[in-house]
Amino acid sequence: AQSVTQLDSQVPVFEEAPVELRCNYSSSVSVYLFWYVQYPNQGLQLLLKYLSGSTLVKSINGFEAEFNKSQTSFHLRKPSVHISDTAEYFCAVSEPGAGSYQLTFGKGTKLSVIP
């Protein structure tokens, strides 16, 4: 069975500072990896995903994540955060060929950007 561990439940960071949100997964097969963002009182929005190919994937708003198979990690980074990045971030995994499209989520990391 697959599982996702987000090592930090809360991450405070000053505006314009860099941030890394950590995600490790456990699976016996190859996986697809996702980062979703949840703003207060809203649903989840896809930030970026890794399916295959280049291990570095980027979002349109400056976030990037790198798939590291040997370390089973998919950490999310941004070189300079804005107040508007304050939200909860969820790492998720799914298995190709599983027959159903089931996402397994981590417990989330709350990013608080301090002015």
Added chain:
Amino acid sequence: DAGVTQSPTHLIKTRGQQVTLRCSPISGHKSVSWYQQVLGQGPQFIFQYYEKEERGRGNFPDRFSARQFPNYSSELNVNALLLGDSALYLCASSLDRSPGNTIYFGEGSWLTVV
């Protein structure tokens, strides 16, 4: 284009009652999934429906059931409500059930059981 829409947005039920939550997927999407998000936790997979058939089920008791209609909308039913069923219930849609497709989530239905 409208995104995934869910109703009601908030509701309060008493223990033992039954609840029905509704979801309309993005136009053209044939797959609908349901997730439960308890406060402080990540969403947990409940069901996936594709072409009106159940294609996947998470580790939830039989009190939870769902169905998908010919127009691809879906309902989630929970019987004999427990306090622990209090959560945000998220509906998600995707084009089909390919694992690489983007899943789009609605804003959820907040259920409080008292």
